[in-house]
Amino acid sequence: MAAITLTVNNQQHKIDVDPQMPLLWAIRDFVGLKGTKYGCGIAQCGACTVLLDGNPIRSCSFPVSAAAGKKISTVEGLSENIEHPVQQAWIELQVPQCGYCQSGQIMSAVALLKKTPEPTDAQIDAAMQGHLCRCGTYPRIRKAIHRAAELMKTKA
Amino acid sequence: MSSNTSFSRRHFLRLSGLTSAGFIIGLSGVEGKALETVVNMSFLGESSSVTPFIIIEKSGRITIFNTKPEIGQGTFQAIPSIFAEELDLTLDMVTIKQSGGEKELGADQFAGGSASIRTSYKKYRIAGAAAREMLVLAASQAWGVPVGECKAELGKVIHAGSNRSLTYGELAEAASKLEVPKEPKLKDPKDFRLLGKSTPRPDVPLKSSGRAVFGLDVEVPGMAYASIERCPVFGGKLLSFDDSAAKKVKGVQQVITCERIIGKYRFEGVAVIADNYWAALQGRKALKVNWDFQGNETFNTKNYEQHLRDLAKNEGVLDHSQGDFDKAYAEAPVKLEAFYETPVVSHSPIEPMNCVAHWKPEGKLEIWTSTQVPFSIKNNFGKEYGLKEEDITVNVMFNGGGFGRRLYPDYVHEAVQLSKKAGKPVKAIWTREDDTQQGPFRPMTFSAFKAGLAANGEALAFQHKVISPSISASNSANYDKTKTDGGMMEGVSEQQYEIPNVKNLYVHADLHIPVAAWRAVTSTTLSFSHECFIDEMAVKAKMDPMAFRLSLLKKESDTKKLLLKLKEVSGWDKPLPAGWGRGVSQWEFFAGLAGMVVEVSKQGTGIKIERVVCVIDLGTVVNPDTVAGQVEGAVVMAISAAIKGGITFEKGRTVQSNYHNNPIIRINEMPPVETHILADGGDKIKGVGEPGLPPLAPALCNAIYAATGKRIRRLPFDIKKI
Numbered sequence: 001m002a003a004i005t006l007t008v009n010n011q012q013h014k015i016d017v018d019p020q021m022p023l024l025w026a027i028r029d030f031v032g033l034k035g036t037k038y039g040c041g042i043a044q045c046g047a048c049t050v051l052l053d054g055n056p057i058r059s060c061s062f063p064v065s066a067a068a069g070k071k072i073s074t075v076e077g078l079s080e081n082i083e084h085p086v087q088q089a090w091i092e093l094q095v096p097q098c099g100y101c102q103s104g105q106i107m108s109a110v111a112l113l114k115k116t117p118e119p120t121d122a123q124i125d126a127a128m129q130g131h132l133c134r135c136g137t138y139p140r141i142r143k144a145i146h147r148a149a150e151l152m153k154t155k156a
Numbered sequence: 157m158s159s160n161t162s163f164s165r166r167h168f169l170r171l172s173g174l175t176s177a178g179f180i181i182g183l184s185g186v187e188g189k190a191l192e193t194v195v196n197m198s199f200l201g202e203s204s205s206v207t208p209f210i211i212i213e214k215s216g217r218i219t220i221f222n223t224k225p226e227i228g229q230g231t232f233q234a235i236p237s238i239f240a241e242e243l244d245l246t247l248d249m250v251t252i253k254q255s256g257g258e259k260e261l262g263a264d265q266f267a268g269g270s271a272s273i274r275t276s277y278k279k280y281r282i283a284g285a286a287a288r289e290m291l292v293l294a295a296s297q298a299w300g301v302p303v304g305e306c307k308a309e310l311g312k313v314i315h316a317g318s319n320r321s322l323t324y325g326e327l328a329e330a331a332s333k334l335e336v337p338k339e340p341k342l343k344d345p346k347d348f349r350l351l352g353k354s355t356p357r358p359d360v361p362l363k364s365s366g367r368a369v370f371g372l373d374v375e376v377p378g379m380a381y382a383s384i385e386r387c388p389v390f391g392g393k394l395l396s397f398d399d400s401a402a403k404k405v406k407g408v409q410q411v412i413t414c415e416r417i418i419g420k421y422r423f424e425g426v427a428v429i430a431d432n433y434w435a436a437l438q439g440r441k442a443l444k445v446n447w448d449f450q451g452n453e454t455f456n457t458k459n460y461e462q463h464l465r466d467l468a469k470n471e472g473v474l475d476h477s478q479g480d481f482d483k484a485y486a487e488a489p490v491k492l493e494a495f496y497e498t499p500v501v502s503h504s505p506i507e508p509m510n511c512v513a514h515w516k517p518e519g520k521l522e523i524w525t526s527t528q529v530p531f532s533i534k535n536n537f538g539k540e541y542g543l544k545e546e547d548i549t550v551n552v553m554f555n556g557g558g559f560g561r562r563l564y565p566d567y568v569h570e571a572v573q574l575s576k577k578a579g580k581p582v583k584a585i586w587t588r589e590d591d592t593q594q595g596p597f598r599p600m601t602f603s604a605f606k607a608g609l610a611a612n613g614e615a616l617a618f619q620h621k622v623i624s625p626s627i628s629a630s631n632s633a634n635y636d637k638t639k640t641d642g643g644m645m646e647g648v649s650e651q652q653y654e655i656p657n658v659k660n661l662y663v664h665a666d667l668h669i670p671v672a673a674w675r676a677v678t679s680t681t682l683s684f685s686h687e688c689f690i691d692e693m694a695v696k697a698k699m700d701p702m703a704f705r706l707s708l709l710k711k712e713s714d715t716k717k718l719l720l721k722l723k724e725v726s727g728w729d730k731p732l733p734a735g736w737g738r739g740v741s742q743w744e745f746f747a748g749l750a751g752m753v754v755e756v757s758k759q760g761t762g763i764k765i766e767r768v769v770c771v772i773d774l775g776t777v778v779n780p781d782t783v784a785g786q787v788e789g790a791v792v793m794a795i796s797a798a799i800k801g802g803i804t805f806e807k808g809r810t811v812q813s814n815y816h817n818n819p820i821i822r823i824n825e826m827p828p829v830e831t832h833i834l835a836d837g838g839d840k841i842k843g844v845g846e847p848g849l850p851p852l853a854p855a856l857c858n859a860i861y862a863a864t865g866k867r868i869r870r871l872p873f874d875i876k877k878i
Contacts, residue, residue, distance in 0.1 A: 018434060033366070034375075037507070037556070038585070040588040042815075044814060045588075047506050076366050082364060094781055096360055096363035097230070098228030098363075098558075099359065099554065100506045100554075101506045106364065129823060129824050132506060133506070133792070134506050136793060138823040
């Protein structure tokens with residue numbers, strides 16, 4: 001066990017956990033934020049994606065100790081009132097079906113648009129390929145990322 | 157304001173208390189007799205036969221129950237909108253609550269068979285319309301004006317002549333004392349605000365912000381976590397286990413056994429109970445378990461497939477016969493035969509199986525879980541555990557995918573037993589490896605075909621013989637092998653093609669591995685073989701595959717209408733670029749009817765899916781955008797099942813373990829999908845969730861044949877190496 005301080009969505013959380021515990025379980029069961037999901041445990045599905053200093057990582061395969069001192073962003077931190085442009089686009093295009101994978105999808109989309117404000121289909125595919133959606137919302141995810149890019153442009 | 161909290165018994169009672177001053181309308185428990193049995197109650201407690209789908213409180217709060225678990229198919233919007241439409245409400249004016257299998261709300265509280273809308277659309281409209289008429293009558297009586305001068309509009313009853321209005325909440329008490337209209341007048345569809353329109357789903361914002369609460373997200377005070385080691389060989393028995401190392405893992409509380417009950421099977425497992433899930437997983441890794449494999453450790457897919465091929469030589473039992481197949485086939489101048497094979501596949505919803513159960517000291521059981529079958533859990537678990545139905549509370553959470561997997565509450569049984577033994581609430585979570593390896597799986601079907609044609613290509617005789625293990629046999633120990641198996645012959649004898657002599661047969665194969673319904677069930681494999689063989693017949697008849705199908709559909713039918721629409725919207729007769737091919741397929745089965753045209757292009761040794769055009773026949777549509785989403789999703793699932801690995805067994809165990817070796821398609825593999833909805837009204841309402849799956853694989857393989865001349869008769873196939 002080790003005392004670790006995590007900075008999640010700009011808030012500090014002191015937790016006492018096995019340093020090898022994946023960040024996913026620390027976020028879910030110790031910090032108490034359940035928006036980040038468990039899907040595969042081996043970085044294959046992307047449901048657990050969070051941003052570490054702005055970069056998407058698979059928190060299911062990332063030891064919690066390695067996240068200490070870094071800025072962790074989860075879906076809960078995107079906006080107070082579900083108004084982040086990516087979330088707005090997700091709602092406008094009615095992307096989610098079961099919705100379970102969408103927190104991870106959204107976090108990767110946020111990271112993509114930060115680096116590539118107007119991504120092409122190929123860039124979207126490259127950035128989102130690590131995410132599985134068993135319901136098959138892929139066509140809408142692609143459209144929603146383009147739409148979010150538009151919304152961000154008008155906002156800027 | 158919509159709510160994602162599930163509908164607990166506690167909440168249920170609190171609400172019913174409030175309704176002493178309010179208004180509840182529902183249908184009696186008798187299914188399909190809605191009209192005669194609409195009743196209103198001012199006290200829910202007075203009659204247990206009342207089903208409170210709609211609760212209007214004096215305060216103005218209106219609650220509508222979603223009786224069908226939300227698994228991604230859109231019931232959280234679609235079901236409440238049926239009631240809301242007739243009450244002239246929009247969904248932002250109501251609180252949506254998920255029902256939990258309460259007897260009063262009906263045995264059809266499940267999500268499966270694409271049944272949610274097609275089985276409840278009419279009766280729920282009647283319930284909503286009855287409530288509306290009572291509110292309007294109450295207002296007209298209060299004002300002393302003719303009822304015809306009053307109308308319900310967006311939560312109020314309005315009298316235009318005197319410019320007066322009363323809210324539903326203000327009218328609730330008076331309305332509740334009125335007689336329920338026997339034949340309420342349904343809204344004219346031209347006045348619909350919600351039905352037939354692509355209105356936003358209220359769960360979408362929750363699912364775009366991490367706020368939707370899935371089974372995995374449930375936390376109750378004092379809860380421990382469990383991970384369960386099960387026998388890697390199907391059918392093995394627990395001999396002994398050594399938990400000394402597991403108990404040394406920090407956070408591990410205890411190690412106990414539990415029984416996984418699935419269909420006719422009972423499999424014992426060893427559970428590590430811990431303070432947190434990670435500790436439970438570490439403890440599980442440290443377990444040493446001895447299993448008796450019961451001789452099942454030699455089972456493998458290769459031998460089993462050969463067994464199925466050998467069984468195909470048996471005559472089998474008759475499923476459907478018309479004309480004289482044997483004679484017509486013997487005499488036909490042109491004959492063809494073919495054999496098709498399909499794989500076992502997993503459901504693999506991204507949310508793994510999980511359940512929180514709390515066996516309380518006073519002998520009550522509360523369950524929080526993602527499930528497709530709340531009614532079955534609430535009403536059937538008592539038999540296993542010596543409880544009464546009213547002692548069991550089921551909180552249905554948002555399901556992180558269902559696809560048929562969550563029709564089977566085996567994971568709920570495990571959590572219930574663990575909570576009882578541990579004496580505290582337990583959250584049992586399957587790992588992805590558990591989910592991939594333990595089943596239940598969609599079984600394979602193998603198909604042997606024979607067809608006889610006239611010299612001019614006319615189809616004279618047709619036979620589809622299915623050889624497969626059985627879902628029913630997995631579900632029940634009382635399976636009758638002497639009869640055909642409707643579940644494993646699904647749709648085969650329902651196709652509308654007019655062929656005079658038909659003899660369809662079924663050959664049962666035993667299997668000791670749990671198999672299960674999967675989205676569109678057996679239609680996902682049988683449509684592939686059946687509709688590809690129809691294409692083979694078209695080739696033999698030297699006819700265009702669309703024209704050949706239409707030549708077999710002389711009578712008017714939904715299938716014929718569908719294919720004509722598909723021909724038109726797909727541009728079937730338009731030329732394609734060189735190296736492209738186009739394929740068609742349709743499939744009618746219990747859930748509904750859809751058809752597809754797929755276009756592919758040759759890419760080196762492989763194939764690219766360029767375009768998928770779907771026509772789905774619904775009769776009546778509730779939310780066209782949801783339908784489009786369901787078709788897109790069905791296409792994704794069907795492509796994955798057609799071109800990705802599938803599940804295989806070696807040494808009695810599942811070979812695949814996780815998404816790396818049991819893959820599903822990713823965003824870069826997604827073709828464009830166009831969805832066209834046939835909604836011409838009429839009495840029949842057809843399902844949405846499943847019909848988009850069966851036509852994909854055959855249309856794809858027929859397109860590949862058109863592009864390359866290569867006939868694919870076995871799934872899965874490698875799309876990069878045709």
